[in-house]
Amino acid sequence: MHEMGVAMQIIEIATASIPEDMKGARVERINLKVGKLSAIVPDSLGFCFEIAAKETQLEGAELVIEEIPVTARCKDCDNEWTIDSPVFSCSRCQSGSIELLSGRELDIDSIEVKED
Amino acid sequence: MLTTGYQTIKNYHHHENHKSHHTHDRKTAAGGPEIESRGTRKIKVVRRVLDANDIMARKNRDFFKDQNVFVLNMMSSPGSGKTTTLEKTLAHIMPDIKSAVVVGDICTTNDADRLSKTGVPVVQINTDEFGGDCHLAAHVIEKSLQGLDFENIDLLIVENIGNLVCPAEFDIGEDARVVVLSVTEGEDKPAKYPLMFRVCDAVLLNKTDLLPYLDYDREAAIKYIQQVHPGMPVFEISARTEDGFEEWLDWLKESITAKLGR
Structure with missing residues (x-):
């Protein structure tokens, strides 16, 4: 629901990540990692990004979203597993004392800038 | 190339x-x-998109620690009875626990008007100035703190925007998070909005006075909560009749004491 704000943050971070010697170059691709537990709808984000990127160095850039599964580790039996339904107890010993290893990402992994 | x-x-x-x-x-x-020779250079970034919010949240948390204030972030879907719960809660804990409220809404000052009657300082945030945001971000909280006299505040309650999705994603520098869930909503809300129920420290299951008139399966609701967040305390309350308030208020007071040492 806050995809527009997120799109604007992406543009800010991506623009700041363009190296000094490439200022003004066109960004062709932004590689994102989005955890399945994050409150982001990839389609909406893509739509908002397209609008927000207009008339910036990122206009027309492709937003590549890698969805990251929710994985956890049990603090009691050390079991590591992927959570694919909203049940957050250990798949082996049923303990509720768990630590999430992934699934909350909303990260810019890399950008690809056109060289000329 | x-x-x-x-x-x-x-x-x-x-x-x-x-x-x-x-x-x-x-x-x-x-x-x-x-x-x-045209090519593309890949530049590693590896940054959280919400970095700026996390940094501001840390700043808020340090500020609250300095001021020795306990901050509670209250979240829920619209219409769960958050404001009524808050009014009744304040009536019980004041004046022993000196409180203040920051209340977020997209529009109107209705909630602030209601809460002001309890006698506590209230700051209303309308996020339409910030683009109609669906959550309170850390920088919005920071701005709202300016008018508050923290010398005379032990507890700051932030009544977040009614929404079970976005507020869960934004750390504001709080010490504890509670989610108000009412029995007029579906039993499976926790399974539909797992992040919210993962990040919270307690659930207030509200409007229990309506249970005789509903087909609500409260055991199923509690089962869903425990599946998403095993061991999380669930306080079954009615903000209207104040049923079940004792356990909730004890939990709140204990949490405050644990931070402030008084």
Whole structure:
């Protein structure tokens, strides 16, 4: 629901990540990692990004979203597993004392800038 | 191809540092064969998109620690009875626990008007000034703190925007989070909005006075909560009749004491 704000943050971070010697170059691709537990709808984000990127160095850039599964580790039996339904107890010993290893990402992994 | 392209960039960079050769170098870079080889440079970024919010949240948390204030972030879907729960809660804990409220809504000051009647300082945030945001971000909280006298505040309650999705994603520097869930909503809300129920420390299951009139399966609701967040305390309350308030208020007071030591 806050995809527009997120799109604007992406543009800010991506623009700041363009190296000094490439200022003004066109960004062709932004590689994102989005955890399945994050409150982001990839389609909406893509739509908002397209609008927000207009008339910036990122206009027309492709937003590549890698969805990251929710994985956890049990603090009691050390079991590591992927959570694919909203049940957050250990798949082996049923303990509720768990630590999430992934699934909350909303990260810019890399950008690809056109060289000329 | 990528290497050639990179060298073009290096040349360009180089002439930037040697201004006397600028024209010549530039010509080489722009007019030389390198320009023909088009490539893409991949730049590793590895940054959280919400970095700016996390940094501001940490700043808020340090501020609250300095001021010795306990901050509670209250979240829920619209219409769960958050404001009524808050009014009744304040009536019980004041004046022993000196409180203040920051209340977020997209529009209107209705909630602030209601809460002001309890006698506590209230700051209303309308996020339409910030683009109609669906959550309170850490920088919005920071701005709202300016008018509050923290010398006389032990507990700051933030009544977040009614929404079970977005507020869960935004740390505001709080010490504890509670989610109000009412029995007029579906039993499976926790399973539908797992992040909210993961990040919270307690659930207030509200409007229990309506249970005789509903087909609500409260055991199923509690089962869903425990599946998403095993061991999380669930306080079954009615903000209207104040049923079940004792356990909730004890939990709140204990949480405050644990931080403030009083």
